[in-house]
């Protein structure tokens with residue numbers, strides 16, 4: 001799997017969850033994948049066909065999206081095509097059914113229209129999966145319901161034994177249920193990743209449509225273009241699109257335009273020019289939504305409050321899909337909030353109207369928020385967060401000013417209370433401002449004691465205060481049909497009860513620019529809203545490197561133009577940045593850069609190497625530098641251990657285990673403890689810390705409870721048979737000696753997307769840590785170790801006995817021409833490894849792996865390094881070998897000769913290097 005990943009995609013490792021999902025698909029399981037935009041969902045259905053050598057059929061909602069994906073896949077040497085009304089090549093249909101494509105995209109309409117004979121021929125040729133991308137379109141609860149998606153279930157009978165894979169970035173629990181039911185997914189493997197897009201900076205600004213504002217917008221966009229970054233400006237109306245487009249044009253910024261009133265051809269041309277970097281700015285309505293797959297958009301601006309928080313998340317999610325820090329800014333005016341009837345116009349049922357209203361109101365709350373925007377977004381999608389301050393939104397980074405607004409809050413809440421919660425905000429604000437409108441007089445609201453008491457402040461000031469109070473739960477906004485009403489909530493009632501007209505307890509609220517209108521603070525409030533690009537640590541390149549990067553961007557552009565493709569399809573900005581920093585001089589060095597795939601190397605490698613050499617010389621830069629630290633990538637698993645949700649006892653147990661290296665048993669019986677706690681409890685604490693995102697040495701934990709790859713796989717098998725709702729049925733499926741702890745650990749690792757690969761691939765590291773530590777406990781605990789027959793990857797788990805064991809040697813089967821898959825017999829002084837060891841209770845297994853880092857080539861005979869001999873030797877080591885292993889194996893040969901040979905093989909994409917381990921492609 002990893003060699004396919006490197007060969008076709010150029011990546012050296014899977015992102016969280018990807019490998020797990022690919023494995024499940026290859027095992028024939030249905031999958032539901034809910035992972036953030038840009039988290040790498042596509043790869044989950046793009047890798048299996050390369051391994052299974054069968055076609056992956058992918059349903060995708062938009063022709064432009066399919067076309068872009070096919071274009072990119074072709075640049076990776078993957079045979080991809082699409083079937084839709086827009087396909088002009090008639091051969092595609094015939095070639096598709098005879099299995100000529102690795103990946104075949106189609107629209108839902110097309111998928112339902114294809115004849116039974118097409119499917120049966122394709123089935124004969126081989127289908128490895130049927131994927132439904134943007135699967136939320138199946139659900140009426142989703143924000144993009146598409147009727148055609150509903151009919152895809154028909155294909156379930158036609159493709160009865162093929163795994164169905166549904167993928168989406170946004171799906172609430174309700175939508176997830178709908179997807180599973182509609183597609184008739186059978187006991188699917190469900191993956192729900194984090195919604196958090198860590199590389200995105202969120203900010204919101206209230207704006208007017210003045211020229212001053214538009215000038216600011218122009219400078220913001222220019223700053224992005226300077227960094228060779230693309231911007232999308234989403235407008236809520238066609239009129240706004242045209243106006244902004246004209247304004248940019250007048251300011252000398254080349255931009256494209258995209259909206260529903262343009263002809264198909266004009267839209268397609270514009271779309272194509274944008275993804276090919278012919279201009280860097282696209283001004284669009286949300287019609288330019290799902291169909292954009294460009295990974296290097298650095299800036300998404302919303303010019304007006306979006307219609308829902310889901311669509312905001314989706315549209316802003318177009319930003320920074322390649323993981324580079326990028327910026328999402330939302331501009332709104334309060335008049336945007338009055339568009340409910342417009343958005344509800346298409347609703348066919350009361351439920352639909354309710355759903356639209358709810359998410360529109362959530363978008364409004366997002367605009368008015370004074371607390372962390374990321375937390376609000378994540379919370380909306382049901383994700384709990386541990387930090388109060390994300391550090392990457394305007395509210396968390398700008399200095400805030402607060403002011404005691406107890407008197408004003410009292411007046412507003414008391415007035416709203418007197419209006420009995422039957423009204424929106426306008427009426428109580430009118431009353432406070434002393435209005436004598438018909439509505440006020442008819443309802444005798446002018447007789448209220450508050451009438452006119454707030455006339456010193458403009459209406460918008462009071463509304464801004466109301467939104468502050470709503471966001472702090474003093475007021476509650478609901479709606480009836482499409483009309484919003486506001487009432488005093490329990491927190492507000494508590495406040496009102498503690499007030500009298502002459503005295504109110506202090507109530508500090510954040511001063512938003514609107515609230516500062518007549519305040520001396522005005523002017524300082526907005527200062528926090530700084531240019532986002534200045535805030536983002538964009539690249540860390542020196543001046544000369546920055547120049548080189550821009551020249552390489554131009555070169556990529558030329559190459560893409562010559563090959564009729566988009567620059568990002570050749571290689572991403574992140575890869576280009578790595579190339580800039582390393583400045584490789586050989587094919588091998590270029591091949592080893594993350595993001596460089598075989599097709600790229602073969603097609604553009606030599607040309608690019610020449611260019612790099614020439615430009616580096618001109619700029620006075622040396623070649624073959626060391627890679628610098630990468631900009632932050634979105635990590636789905638938090639690594640910060642100061643987790644607020646862990647109790648001190650749990651945090652302490654985790655620290656003792658993870659940081660101090662104590663075993664579970666040792667922690668449970670720690671001398672300083674008033675009373676011992678159960679080992680099982682300590683183990684649960686560690687699992688919980690892991691679940692909460694604290695780093696865990698998974699290999700060590702597996703070793704400590706005897707969870708080997710084989711047991712892991714057995715447990716996975718049991719889970720796929722009986723589900724994972726209850727532990728007992730899983731346990732019943734498994735051999736007696738498999739413990740509940742092992743099952744729990746396996747389930748957690750599965751949930752967190754940690755694959756079995758971790759157990760073996762971290763051997764080297766794990767070994768060192770373990771071996772450097774003398775055994776912590778020797779209390780003669782019972783044992784439940786696997787010995788003979790349960791070894792894998794040259795690994796043996798033995799009793800944690802109170803004397804040091806010593807590895808004295810391992811006969812090297814490989815050098816004798818035997819397979820290493822067979823368990824080697826280990827000779828350990830003082831221990832008969834074949835002696836069965838009695839299992840006792842399930843967690844009395846504080847064991848220590850004793851023999852692990854066996855030099856593989858200890859007994860090797862002289863072998864000459866040739867292309868063939870290196871490749872066939874590497875075949876024996878799935879986990880790869882180090883350079884010293886290789887030198888040891890080929891000892892007698894010159895070191896430089898071995899290194900040259902390795903470089904050549906690397907440059908030919910026959911081997912690849914990951915973490916300094918050489919592996920076979």
Ligand SMILES: Nc1ncnc2c1ncn2[C@@H]1O[C@H](COP(=O)(O)OP(=O)(O)OP(=O)(O)O)[C@@H](O)[C@H]1O
Nearest residue numbers: 011013014015037038039040041042043169295321
């Ligand atoms: N393992 C990986 N290593 C490095 N980059 C990756 C990896 N997997 C995917 N990517 C890159 O991440 C970016 C986003 O991937 P992808 O298009 O699959 O996201 P997605 O989850 O399908 O997003 P969307 O919901 O927007 O369609 C792409 O540029 C892709 O090449």
